[in-house]
Amino acid sequence: MSDSSPSPGLARRTLLQAAVGTPVAAAAVLGAQPAQAAEAADADSPRFTLAVVPDTQYLFDEGGSDPEPVRATFRHVVERRREDGIVFLAHLGDVTEHGTATEMRQADDVFRTIDGRMPYSVLAGNHDVSGDDQRGDTPYLRTFGPRRFARSATYRGCSPDGYHSFHLFRAAGRQWLLLALDWRVSDAGIAWTKSVLDAHRGLPTILTTHDLVYPTDGGGAQLSDHGQRLWDQVIRRYDQIFLALGGHYWPAGRTTLTNDHGHPVHLHITNYQDRYYGGAGMLRYYAFDLARGVIDVSTFSPWLQARRDPTALEAETHELTGDTDRFTVELDFDSRFPPAPLPALPAAKVVIPGTVAYWRFDGEGLTGADGSPVAAGAVARDLSGNGNDLTVTRLHDGPADVLTFSADHHRAAPGHGSLRFDGGQSPDRGAVLRTSATAPLTRARFESGYTIETFLKLPDPFTGDHAFMGILSWEGRSGDAGKTSGWSPDEPTCSLNLSGERFLQFVVYPVDRDADPTSWSHALPVGRWTHVAVVNDGRRTVVYVDGSRIARNAAEDSRGITTLGKPFALGGTQFAEKYGQGYYGWLGDTRIVARALRPEEFLTR
Structure with missing residues (x-):
C-alpha cells in the first residue's frame, strides 16, 4: 500500500491479464532448488490450511529494510507444513517498497528458501509495479514471473503478459483453484481470468489480488473501485468463487456479498504493514475444516513468537485476536461444492x-x-x-x-x-x-x-x-x-x-x-x-x-x-x-x- 491514508477512490495499480494460460514448459526456476521438499500435508484429510502473507514492502526497502521476519515466516510454514496441514501459501502483493531491481534481489533471496519446499503464489502490488497488467517487462516480472513457478507442482499457467497465474492444489480429497491476479486487471486480464474459470467449472476457487476491498467502521469492508470491477465482471458471475482476499489497505476488515447465484462470497482485507516492525512478517492461517463446515482464521507473527524475552511491543503484536484477525467463516462445502460421486464398482470388486x-x-x-x-x-x-x-x-x-x-x-x-x-x-x-x-x-x-x-x-x-x-x-x-x-x-x-x-x-x-x-x-x-x-x-x-x-x-x-x-x-x-x-x-x-x-x-x- 502507499504511505498515504487509504482512499476508496484512489487509483492504485492494475492487475494481470487475459488469454488462456498454459503452463510454461521446462524453463529453469530462478534460484537453486533445495535438495529436499518439506513433508506434504495429508491431501485427504478434511482439515487443511491456506497460509497467507500480506504486504511485506517495508521489509524489502533498500532505504532501510530487514527481511528476517519474512524469512522466519517462511521457515515456520515449511517446518509446520505437515503438522498444520498447510497446502499452499499465497502472497497478496506489495512484496517490496519501490519495485527496484535491488529490492527484488533481496526478495528473491528470501523466497528461494521456499522454492521447491512449499507451493506458493505471488502477485504484484502497486509498490512492485505501475500501470495495468499490460505494462511489459519489470524487475518484478523478471523475479516472480512464469519462469519461477515452472517446476511448481501446483502451477498451471499464466496470462500472456505473465502477471496473472493460476494454481491447482489438492486438499480434503478434492482439487482447489487459486487465482493470483495483478493489482490492476486490464480487459485482457479479465478475459484470461474468465477462461481459466470456464476451464475449471465446479472447482472451489479462491481469488487473490492486491486491491479488493477497503475498511469501513466496525471491522467491515467495502469494494474498492478495482474490487468493484472484479466483482461485476468476474466474482459475482462465477459461483465457484467463495473467498476473495486482498491487501493494500489497512486496518484489516471483511464483508460478505451475495453472488448472482444466491450464494455468499467472503471478501477480506489482510494487511498489517501499519503494525509494529512493518507487520513483522505477519502470517494469516485460513484453517479449513470441511467436517465442521468452517474456516477458522488466525493471525500471528512467527518471528515475534520466537522471542524469548519480548519487549512490550513485541508481546502485544506477536498474535492478533481482534474480530477482524481471528474469526470463523461458516460454509457448507458439501452443499456448495458437492463432491463428485466415485464411479460405480462391479459387484466382483x-x-x-x-x-x-x-x-x-x-x-x-x-x-x-x-x-x-x-x-x-x-x-x-x-x-x-x-x-x-x-x-x-x-x-x-x-x-x-x-x-x-x-x-x-x-x-x-x-x-x-x-x-x-x-x-x-x-x-x-x-x-x-x-x-x-x-x-x-x-x-x-x-x-x-x-x-x-x-x-x-x-x-x-x-x-x-x-x-x-x-x-x-x-x-x-x-x-x-x-x-x-x-x-x-x-x-x-x-x-x-x-x-x-x-x-x-x-x-x-x-x-x-x-x-x-x-x-x-x-x-x-x-x-x-x-x-x-x-x-x-x-x-x-x-x-x-x-x-x-x-x-x-x-x-x-x-x-x-x-x-x-x-x-x-x-x-x-x-x-x-x-x-x-x-x-x-x-x-x-x-x-x-x-x-x-x-x-x-x-x-x-
Missing part, C-alpha cells in the same frame, strides 16, 4: 473373501424412474452368489409409494442407487426386504466374527414419530432361543435400530451366553448419507459411523449371532414376530462379511 451377502439397488428388478414405486415381490439379488436374495413385502397393506427407487446414493457407494422407505407410526406402515426361510443367512452363526455394513440417509426435515424404527434385523423371538436376560424375550436375536433421538442401537444375542450386548451411537445427521459398520472379531463388537468408532460400544464379550432359521430383513425389526412401523429414509448398498474388516476395507473404499 465388492464381494471380497468372506462375503456372505451383498445387495445393491441399481440392478434389474428394482430400478426405474427416480421416485417410481418398487412392486411387492420384486427381488434384490444377493450378488455374492450365496443365494440370500431379498424379496419386497409391503407391510400392513401399505400404498405403493411406501417403497420407491431412488437415484440418490452415497458418493462412495459401489452401487449408484438406493431404496427410499416411507415407514412410520400411527398407523404403522412400511416395507421390508426379506430373505427366504431357507436362505443360508438364516442359519449363519458368525462365531469367528462378522462385519455388517450399510449406507443410510435420514430425511431432512425428519418429521413424524419414528422412535426405534428398524434398519435391519433377523426375525424371531430371542426367548425362543432361550435368551431371557434382555429387555424382552419378544425382541429379535439381532437388530440395528434408530432411537427417537436418532441414536443407532445395535443389539445382539451371542451364541455362547444369555446376554444382549448393546451399542449406542451419537445422534445421526439428517439430510446426508451416512455409512454404518458393525464389526465383531469373535469377542467384542465395535460400531463405526463414517469410519469412526463410536464411544458407547458394548463392553460385554460377544461371540457370534444367535439365529433361529428365520429370515433376515432390511427395512424393519419385528417384535413378538410382528412388524410395526417400517424404516423411514434411504438405504443403499448393504454387505455382510463373515470376518472382522478394518475400516480401510469398508464399502466406502
Whole structure:
C-alpha cells in the first residue's frame, strides 16, 4: 500500500491479464532448488490450511529494510507444513517498497528458501509495479514471473503478459483453484481470468489480488473501485468463487456479498504493514475444516513468537485476536461444492473373501424412474452368489409409494442407487426386504466374527414419530432361543435400530451366553448419507459411523449371532414376530462379511 491514508477512490495499480494460460514448459526456476521438499500435508484429510502473507514492502526497502521476519515466516510454514496441514501459501502483493531491481534481489533471496519446499503464489502490488497488467517487462516480472513457478507442482499457467497465474492444489480429497491476479486487471486480464474459470467449472476457487476491498467502521469492508470491477465482471458471475482476499489497505476488515447465484462470497482485507516492525512478517492461517463446515482464521507473527524475552511491543503484536484477525467463516462445502460421486464398482470388486451377502439397488428388478414405486415381490439379488436374495413385502397393506427407487446414493457407494422407505407410526406402515426361510443367512452363526455394513440417509426435515424404527434385523423371538436376560424375550436375536433421538442401537444375542450386548451411537445427521459398520472379531463388537468408532460400544464379550432359521430383513425389526412401523429414509448398498474388516476395507473404499 502507499504511505498515504487509504482512499476508496484512489487509483492504485492494475492487475494481470487475459488469454488462456498454459503452463510454461521446462524453463529453469530462478534460484537453486533445495535438495529436499518439506513433508506434504495429508491431501485427504478434511482439515487443511491456506497460509497467507500480506504486504511485506517495508521489509524489502533498500532505504532501510530487514527481511528476517519474512524469512522466519517462511521457515515456520515449511517446518509446520505437515503438522498444520498447510497446502499452499499465497502472497497478496506489495512484496517490496519501490519495485527496484535491488529490492527484488533481496526478495528473491528470501523466497528461494521456499522454492521447491512449499507451493506458493505471488502477485504484484502497486509498490512492485505501475500501470495495468499490460505494462511489459519489470524487475518484478523478471523475479516472480512464469519462469519461477515452472517446476511448481501446483502451477498451471499464466496470462500472456505473465502477471496473472493460476494454481491447482489438492486438499480434503478434492482439487482447489487459486487465482493470483495483478493489482490492476486490464480487459485482457479479465478475459484470461474468465477462461481459466470456464476451464475449471465446479472447482472451489479462491481469488487473490492486491486491491479488493477497503475498511469501513466496525471491522467491515467495502469494494474498492478495482474490487468493484472484479466483482461485476468476474466474482459475482462465477459461483465457484467463495473467498476473495486482498491487501493494500489497512486496518484489516471483511464483508460478505451475495453472488448472482444466491450464494455468499467472503471478501477480506489482510494487511498489517501499519503494525509494529512493518507487520513483522505477519502470517494469516485460513484453517479449513470441511467436517465442521468452517474456516477458522488466525493471525500471528512467527518471528515475534520466537522471542524469548519480548519487549512490550513485541508481546502485544506477536498474535492478533481482534474480530477482524481471528474469526470463523461458516460454509457448507458439501452443499456448495458437492463432491463428485466415485464411479460405480462391479459387484466382483465388492464381494471380497468372506462375503456372505451383498445387495445393491441399481440392478434389474428394482430400478426405474427416480421416485417410481418398487412392486411387492420384486427381488434384490444377493450378488455374492450365496443365494440370500431379498424379496419386497409391503407391510400392513401399505400404498405403493411406501417403497420407491431412488437415484440418490452415497458418493462412495459401489452401487449408484438406493431404496427410499416411507415407514412410520400411527398407523404403522412400511416395507421390508426379506430373505427366504431357507436362505443360508438364516442359519449363519458368525462365531469367528462378522462385519455388517450399510449406507443410510435420514430425511431432512425428519418429521413424524419414528422412535426405534428398524434398519435391519433377523426375525424371531430371542426367548425362543432361550435368551431371557434382555429387555424382552419378544425382541429379535439381532437388530440395528434408530432411537427417537436418532441414536443407532445395535443389539445382539451371542451364541455362547444369555446376554444382549448393546451399542449406542451419537445422534445421526439428517439430510446426508451416512455409512454404518458393525464389526465383531469373535469377542467384542465395535460400531463405526463414517469410519469412526463410536464411544458407547458394548463392553460385554460377544461371540457370534444367535439365529433361529428365520429370515433376515432390511427395512424393519419385528417384535413378538410382528412388524410395526417400517424404516423411514434411504438405504443403499448393504454387505455382510463373515470376518472382522478394518475400516480401510469398508464399502466406502
